[in-house]
Amino acid sequence: MKKLLIFAALLGCVIFGCKKKETVSQAGVYRLDKQMASSGGKDTIYRRTQMKVYTDRYFMYSGTAPDSSVGFGVGSYNLDTGNRIIERNIYSSGYLDSSKSFNLLITRKDSGYSQIIPDLLVVKGVKWKLIEDYSKLPASDTSLLDGLWKLDKTFWVKGKDTTKGNETQFKIFWGGHFMFVHRYPLDQAQKTFKNGFGYGTFSFKQDTLTEEEEMSSHSVLVGRRFAIKITLNGNDEYSQVINDSKANLITTEIYRRVK
Numbered sequence: 001m002k003k004l005l006i007f008a009a010l011l012g013c014v015i016f017g018c019k020k021k022e023t024v025s026q027a028g029v030y031r032l033d034k035q036m037a038s039s040g041g042k043d044t045i046y047r048r049t050q051m052k053v054y055t056d057r058y059f060m061y062s063g064t065a066p067d068s069s070v071g072f073g074v075g076s077y078n079l080d081t082g083n084r085i086i087e088r089n090i091y092s093s094g095y096l097d098s099s100k101s102f103n104l105l106i107t108r109k110d111s112g113y114s115q116i117i118p119d120l121l122v123v124k125g126v127k128w129k130l131i132e133d134y135s136k137l138p139a140s141d142t143s144l145l146d147g148l149w150k151l152d153k154t155f156w157v158k159g160k161d162t163t164k165g166n167e168t169q170f171k172i173f174w175g176g177h178f179m180f181v182h183r184y185p186l187d188q189a190q191k192t193f194k195n196g197f198g199y200g201t202f203s204f205k206q207d208t209l210t211e212e213e214e215m216s217s218h219s220v221l222v223g224r225r226f227a228i229k230i231t232l233n234g235n236d237e238y239s240q241v242i243n244d245s246k247a248n249l250i251t252t253e254i255y256r257r258v259k
Contacts, residue, residue: 024082026054029177030112030134032063037120039128051199051215052134053172053179058148058258059087060172062181062197070195070217072181074148074170083107085115090258091170093183093195112136139175143204144232148172149255151182152237157250166190171255178202178211207231209240220247 032050036043050063054077062072073092080086080103089100105116112135120130149172154165167184179199186192198216202209209228213221231239236257243250 024079025056026077026079026085026106026113027056027174028139029053029137029175031137032132033112033135034131034133036131037128038131039126049215051179053174053177055147055172055174058090058172060148060170060179060181062179062199064217068217070197072195072197074172074181091168091181093181096183137177139177140201140203141176143173143176143202144235145173145202145204145209145230145238146175148258149238150258151253152256153254155252157252158248170258173202173204176201176203204230 030052032048032052035046035048035050037046038044047066048063048071050061050071052061053059057076058074059077060072060074062070064070071093073087073089073094075088075090075092077085077087083106085104085106087102087104089095089098089102091097092100102117103119105118107114112133114131114133116132117130120128122128148170151165151167151169151171154167154169156163156165165184167182169180169182169184171178171180177200179197181195181197183193183195186194196217198213198218198221200212200214200216202211204210207230209230211226211228213224213226216222226242228240228242233239236259237255239252239254241250241252
């Protein structure tokens with residue numbers, strides 16, 4: 001009986017044709033083309049430079065406004081349907097580590113996608129939605145580093161002085177692209193903080209991570225190429241040492257994979 005059912009299914013495919021179920025994925029690297037807030041017929045366009053990276057489970061975006069202010073977000077997501085994404089905040093410039101979810105309505109295009117957040121915020125009883133258009137960038141090979149990582153420890157050595165860092169920093173790798181975002185104190189009392197980010201392309205061969213910085217809130221990094229020695233401790237931890245001779249600074253960072 002079982003053989004007859006299988007034969008009937010195969011015969012049906014031959015006669016009527018069997019359609020493969022299309023797998024929808026949001027994973028990729030995207031550049032913001034347009035950002036607009038809308039409410040009650042009033043549209044406001046924001047001039048913002050921003051990149052966004054989706055892995056198979058996580059996302060990260062970062063960018064700057066014309067006033068040089070930095071905004072970023074890190075979180076997990078799931079594809080609720082083919083045209084709806086639910087993003088959950090892990091850490092962001094606006095909400096820090098508070099629990100916050102956003103429902104995104106997605107329209108896919110050959111060149112990228114558009115997203116709408118219908119309930120972005122409410123100001124004086126007026127609801128605002130955010131509309132964004134993104135272009136998808138080409139991706140390269142996969143890497144052992146692909147995924148989301150959180151900085152666990154960092155040390156700076158300049159001359160004879162060693163400083164332990166206390167910033168919050170996340171880093172993401174996907175399809176030959178990387179991005180880091182961080183929030184760091186400007187004083188020892190940790191009362192004043194600043195946001196920062198960096199984005200570019202990378203390759204990872206043997207024990208060397210090569211990064212080319214294309215965009216950053218730190219102007220000293222833009223256009224520079226770094227060859228970074230990496231030590232992997234299993235699949236979920238790595239350390240890196242950056243010797244910046246230009247700044248006479250040696251930076252050691254230890255990262256743990258976000259699961």
